[in-house]
Amino acid sequence: MFSTIKIIATGEFRSLLRQKTFSLLLTVFLFMSVFSAYIGLSTKTTINNVYNETVKQMVAAGVKNIPTNPFLNAKPLAILNNMVVYILVIGALLGIVVGYSAFIRERKAGVFKILFSKPISKYEFILGKMAGTLLTMALVVAVSFVISLVSTSVVSSHILSLSDTVRLLLFYAFSLGYIFVFSMIGLFFAAYSRSESLALLAPVVVWILISFAIPQLNSAVGPTALLNPTSSQAKLPQSQFFTTVRAIVHPFSISEDFKSVGRSLLQGDISSYPVLSLLMYLTATTGGCFYIMKKYDVCAPESDT
Amino acid sequence: MEKNNKAIIDVRSVTKKYNDVTALDDLSLQVFQGEIFGFLGHNGAGKTTTVNILTTLLAPTSGTASICGYDIAKDSLEVRKNIGYLPENVRFYENLTAFENLEFFAKLSGIKKPAEKIKEVLGFLDFQGFEHKKLGEFSKGMLQRIGIAQAIVDDPQVLFLDEPTSGLDPMGIKNLRDVIIRLNQEKEMTVFMNTHLLMEVSKTCTAIGVLNHGRLIYRDSLENTLKRFKDEVSLEDIYLNIGST
Numbered sequence: 049m050f051s052t053i054k055i056i057a058t059g060e061f062r063s064l065l066r067q068k069t070f071s072l073l074l075t076v077f078l079f080m081s082v083f084s085a086y087i088g089l090s091t092k093t094t095i096n097n098v099y100n101e102t103v104k105q106m107v108a109a110g111v112k113n114i115p116t117n118p119f120l121n122a123k124p125l126a127i128l129n130n131m132v133v134y135i136l137v138i139g140a141l142l143g144i145v146v147g148y149s150a151f152i153r154e155r156k157a158g159v160f161k162i163l164f165s166k167p168i169s170k171y172e173f174i175l176g177k178m179a180g181t182l183l184t185m186a187l188v189v190a191v192s193f194v195i196s197l198v199s200t201s202v203v204s205s206h207i208l209s210l211s212d213t214v215r216l217l218l219f220y221a222f223s224l225g226y227i228f229v230f231s232m233i234g235l236f237f238a239a240y241s242r243s244e245s246l247a248l249l250a251p252v253v254v255w256i257l258i259s260f261a262i263p264q265l266n267s268a269v270g271p272t273a274l275l276n277p278t279s280s281q282a283k284l285p286q287s288q289f290f291t292t293v294r295a296i297v298h299p300f301s302i303s304e305d306f307k308s309v310g311r312s313l314l315q316g317d318i319s320s321y322p323v324l325s326l327l328m329y330l331t332a333t334t335g336g337c338f339y340i341m342k343k344y345d346v347c348a349p350e351s352d353t
Numbered sequence: 354m355e356k357n358n359k360a361i362i363d364v365r366s367v368t369k370k371y372n373d374v375t376a377l378d379d380l381s382l383q384v385f386q387g388e389i390f391g392f393l394g395h396n397g398a399g400k401t402t403t404v405n406i407l408t409t410l411l412a413p414t415s416g417t418a419s420i421c422g423y424d425i426a427k428d429s430l431e432v433r434k435n436i437g438y439l440p441e442n443v444r445f446y447e448n449l450t451a452f453e454n455l456e457f458f459a460k461l462s463g464i465k466k467p468a469e470k471i472k473e474v475l476g477f478l479d480f481q482g483f484e485h486k487k488l489g490e491f492s493k494g495m496l497q498r499i500g501i502a503q504a505i506v507d508d509p510q511v512l513f514l515d516e517p518t519s520g521l522d523p524m525g526i527k528n529l530r531d532v533i534i535r536l537n538q539e540k541e542m543t544v545f546m547n548t549h550l551l552m553e554v555s556k557t558c559t560a561i562g563v564l565n566h567g568r569l570i571y572r573d574s575l576e577n578t579l580k581r582f583k584d585e586v587s588l589e590d591i592y593l594n595i596g597s598t
Contacts, residue, residue: 055457055460055461056461058487059457063446063448063449066448067448153446155455157444157446157447158442158444159444159445159446161405161408161410161438161440161441162445162458162503163439163458163461164406164409164410164433165409165410165433165436165437165438165504165513166433166458166461166462167430167431167433167434167461167462167463168433168461169430206573248411345512
């Protein structure tokens, strides 16, 4: 069983790496990783310049109590805050494309009949697709992790401590989980929909709902703060209506949870880790997709006589 | 290859319905080891549905069937280990080379050393030198060869061919016919071939079955058929004679 899953997963992995759409999104994603560090470096330079200029003026004015450089108090990983947003947007789209491509490939190629005349079960096929998708996304995230690790060390002018490295690793592990959820959604629609364009459009609509609509309902008062990696400072309304709406939609607000986990990990603020809800979402999505695909005969050939 | 009395394909009272349309109606059929069985019928007679059911791609509405003693419903994976299948209008992953496609399917068939086996099969088919070309560049005849290669890469006992000569030029048809006969004689494969080309049946098959509106209306060896309908000028006349009865 495992060897068949491995064969399908490896085939999927190799095929995705040759796909143009995937290569384009991967390039954008990795560029964003570098860009995030550049923004961090730019921020550091600006703050240092402003600080040095201010210190000069304060010294010239005879001020003796010079405040310390605020950049020195920032956590080294905080310069990667923008990665939270990039993963929220580009990462999720990349996940959808990878998941969609995984199932649409066989349909486009028209190889289902040959494939299922071989001794493989539908379980092995679906698990192989999931494993291939996960493997591909893991590679993307691993490369992004290395870029972030190197760039953060360069920007902060010293090698990251072990705890920061572990925190960065955890951040990317959760990012992988988040992207994988969207891969499963893409995979599910590609398997279910008869139309290729609908198969791609439907998960994008779900992505918009999950990433933008539901969090707006959840936060109610801070919709514009959604894409801000730092939490909204506005206090949420406490009326019964808002409390009820939040209670209903919060379990579906994965992007908010991801943002919260990401921010916590990068800024060293361990006050909130909604890990459980993220894991629950991941399990429910993967399990749900697997169950529905098992029930639905995705592999049956056309009813030609 | 001489046939023996062991039914390698055993179909019993199989019915397949697509909503209100009955594609197969109480089909019972036996194909014996070593036969090259030509399954004749007009378009829409139910030939492809029969092959889809026998290759475990489609579940029958009722009835049972077994291949090499394995039930198609209960032991579908065992059935698949013993069959090769070339669908009509065979298609592959076009962004992969011929070798990569064959390697993928060979691995799925459980071949431990796929490269060696692929070389052997392509040698048997006299089709070497194209392995590392992408299949998007292949002609219909070349694709058909790769289709045969993927079907026989694990030396199956039964080979299912669905309209294998469809779209081939005369040379391609002759080559394919030679390959089918050699597979039967040299590799002892039982061949089940859907076709509506009577010329092919007369030159390739050892037994025929005729399907009409989902019902098997005739089944015998080619030799007996030609004896029985000795007054008919051609196999086409025989087919029309059977079809009209």
